[in-house]
Amino acid sequence: MGKIHSLSPELVNQIAAGEVIESTHSILKELIENSLDAGATALEIATENAGLSRILVSDNGQGIQREDLPLAIQRYATSKIQNFRDLESLSSFGFRGEALASIASVSRVLLASGTEGQRVAYQITVEEGKVIREEEIPHFQGTRIEITDLFYNTPVRRKFLKSEMGEEKKNRIRVQTMALAEPGVSFRYIQNEREVVSVPRESAWERVLSLFGENLRDHLLEVQLERNGIKIQGWISHPDFYKSQRSGQFFFVNQRAVDLKFSSQILKRCYGELLPSGAFPYAFLFLSLPANFVDVNVHPQKREVRFLSEEVISGLLYQAVIEVLRNKTPIEFLEMRRRLSLPQVAQLPREQTSDGEPDLLMEMPLTKRTPYEVETHGPGINLHLLTDSSQKQTSFVPKKHFGIVFETFILAEGEDGLYIIDQHTAHERIRYEEVLRDLKQKAYKRQALLSPIRLEMTKEDAQAVFQEKEKLSGLGIEIDAFSGGTILVREVPSYLNPGEEKDTILEFLETRESTWENEQELYDEMAKCIACRSAVKKGDQISDALIAELLQRLSYCENPSLCPHGRPTLIKLTKTDLLKMFHRI
Numbered sequence: 199m200g201k202i203h204s205l206s207p208e209l210v211n212q213i214a215a216g217e218v219i220e221s222t223h224s225i226l227k228e229l230i231e232n233s234l235d236a237g238a239t240a241l242e243i244a245t246e247n248a249g250l251s252r253i254l255v256s257d258n259g260q261g262i263q264r265e266d267l268p269l270a271i272q273r274y275a276t277s278k279i280q281n282f283r284d285l286e287s288l289s290s291f292g293f294r295g296e297a298l299a300s301i302a303s304v305s306r307v308l309l310a311s312g313t314e315g316q317r318v319a320y321q322i323t324v325e326e327g328k329v330i331r332e333e334e335i336p337h338f339q340g341t342r343i344e345i346t347d348l349f350y351n352t353p354v355r356r357k358f359l360k361s362e363m364g365e366e367k368k369n370r371i372r373v374q375t376m377a378l379a380e381p382g383v384s385f386r387y388i389q390n391e392r393e394v395v396s397v398p399r400e401s402a403w404e405r406v407l408s409l410f411g412e413n414l415r416d417h418l419l420e421v422q423l424e425r426n427g428i429k430i431q432g433w434i435s436h437p438d439f440y441k442s443q444r445s446g447q448f449f450f451v452n453q454r455a456v457d458l459k460f461s462s463q464i465l466k467r468c469y470g471e472l473l474p475s476g477a478f479p480y481a482f483l484f485l486s487l488p489a490n491f492v493d494v495n496v497h498p499q500k501r502e503v504r505f506l507s508e509e510v511i512s513g514l515l516y517q518a519v520i521e522v523l524r525n526k527t528p529i530e531f532l533e534m535r536r537r538l539s540l541p542q543v544a545q546l547p548r549e550q551t552s553d554g555e556p557d558l559l560m561e562m563p564l565t566k567r568t569p570y571e572v573e574t575h576g577p578g579i580n581l582h583l584l585t586d587s588s589q590k591q592t593s594f595v596p597k598k599h600f601g602i603v604f605e606t607f608i609l610a611e612g613e614d615g616l617y618i619i620d621q622h623t624a625h626e627r628i629r630y631e632e633v634l635r636d637l638k639q640k641a642y643k644r645q646a647l648l649s650p651i652r653l654e655m656t657k658e659d660a661q662a663v664f665q666e667k668e669k670l671s672g673l674g675i676e677i678d679a680f681s682g683g684t685i686l687v688r689e690v691p692s693y694l695n696p697g698e699e700k701d702t703i704l705e706f707l708e709t710r711e712s713t714w715e716n717e718q719e720l721y722d723e724m725a726k727c728i729a730c731r732s733a734v735k736k737g738d739q740i741s742d743a744l745i746a747e748l749l750q751r752l753s754y755c756e757n758p759s760l761c762p763h764g765r766p767t768l769i770k771l772t773k774t775d776l777l778k779m780f781h782r783i
């Protein structure tokens with residue numbers, strides 16, 4: 199007897215479920231897409247125990263006719279394509295006819311639907327992929343599908359799911375992402391009998407604010423570009439507003455949420471040094487292009503797409519983002535947003551070499567000046583915040599400096615060599631140690647606010663933040679829950695930079711999921727946030743006296759050679775190194 203045999207339809211569907219159904223959020227995606235394909239303008243979604251016990255999706259779409267209900271849960275049965283040519287001009291989210299069959303093979307399903315003009319609606323009960331009951335029910339317009347006991351007949355699948363809390367978070371993100379792409383559809387999501395998403399039909403702009411908070415309103419830049427039938431539109435965040443992870447970046451192709459492998463690199467190239475290390479901008483970008491320019495049939499869960507020309511799409515995306523940043527944040531942007539009120543250094547005239555290129559030597563303030571003695575200038579009034587002693591670190595003892603080159607690097611001389619110091623990371627290290635010491639010693643004052651600061655966020659984020667009320671109080675930040683996704687800050691500590699309290703607190707709250715294990719980590723993360731925001735930036739003009747103070751203060755830091763994020767603050771070339779480079783020894 200031969201060894202090869204055909205698999206049963208039930209086993210085929212269960213295997214397919216492993217590809218199509220990654221987790222409960224994958225099921226939500228498939229069901230919501232079916233509702234959108236049916237023309238729904240209102241969706242009601244509910245899950246219990248992360249969706250393992252129950253998933254319900256109800257819509258007001260066109261509905262499914264009675265004779266089509268049994269077909270809807272059969273594999274490769276669909277109303278969305280007729281032939282191969284239809285794949286080249288898809289306008290629907292679904293098209294394979296696999297999802298419901300796969301879901302029905304690993305759960306118990308109740309599928310009900312009513313269409314316009316009928317007296318009654320119809321309902322089928324499905325177990326192990328087979329219809330076991332058909333019945334009439336009172337009429338309603340649309341479709342309602344309820345899934346219970348997910349993976350009851352394939353228990354091994356449950357073992358590979360994350361914790362219930364982790365799966366619930368994925369479900370929320372999935373619903374939010376799909377709601378973001380469909381502002382013309384209202385979404386309401388109930389999770390364990392608690393409403394976590396509720397948005398009406400609204401504009402795309404209002405949908406972004408409804409889902410991610412009013413805090414974004416003044417920090418988003420509009421993106422608009424259209425070339426040869428390809429349109430890119432949406433919003434990116436101003437360089438002064440960012441997250442500590444990529445969770446605020448969303449990309450859509452023809453309203454389908456996708457993972458664009460080149461998107462993160464493009465954003466990084468566009469923002470460049472406008473953002474500090476470890477910072478990621480918000481991005482809500484929607485790409486619209488002809489259906490024959492993109493292939494969505496390349497991934498079981500349709501997370502990825504293939505473009506006819508990836509170079510064209512990536513090039514247009516880069517152009518769209520960089521144009522906005524250039525127009526909205528020109529070179530003067532770095533100079534206008536000073537962290538210190540500093541006098542400007544006179545600029546030397548630009549001269550050109552014989553080949554017409556700018557002479558970089560003429561841009562360096564090295565000629566026609568005498569070095570500035572560092573030792574003649576004190577370390578400033580905040581030295582006590584850095585250390586209990588007045589002992590310098592022997593690893594960095596500058597004597598004099600020669601100014602700044604390339605708008606970033608300080609050139610300084612010490613007894614043991616030449617130092618090249620990054621003005622931003624150096625100041626960041628100084629501010630970090632100052633604030634960290636302030637926090638550890640509780641050497642700060644609390645200031646009650648006459649008008650509380652309003653922090654707008656999603657409901658679940660607001661609830662999660664309020665659970666950390668005691669930890670925030672230990673940092674001098676007093677909060678109260680207000681309503682919905684609003685948190686009120688009623689008291690702030692003196693170590694927060696005036697005028698930046700709101701943005702600093704919001705940035706700090708972004709770190710809560712991974713770095714708030716103990717008091718030390720709380721202090722460390724807060725000090726990093728403040729140091730990064732308050733440090734001088736590339737292009738900030740600094741006087742000789744303030745350069746000297748910065749170098750003095752850096753020499754008193756416990757770790758003057760690295761910024762809080764691990765980047766170097768300085769590079770040293772000894773006299774021996776220089777002599778060797780010029781072949782003098």
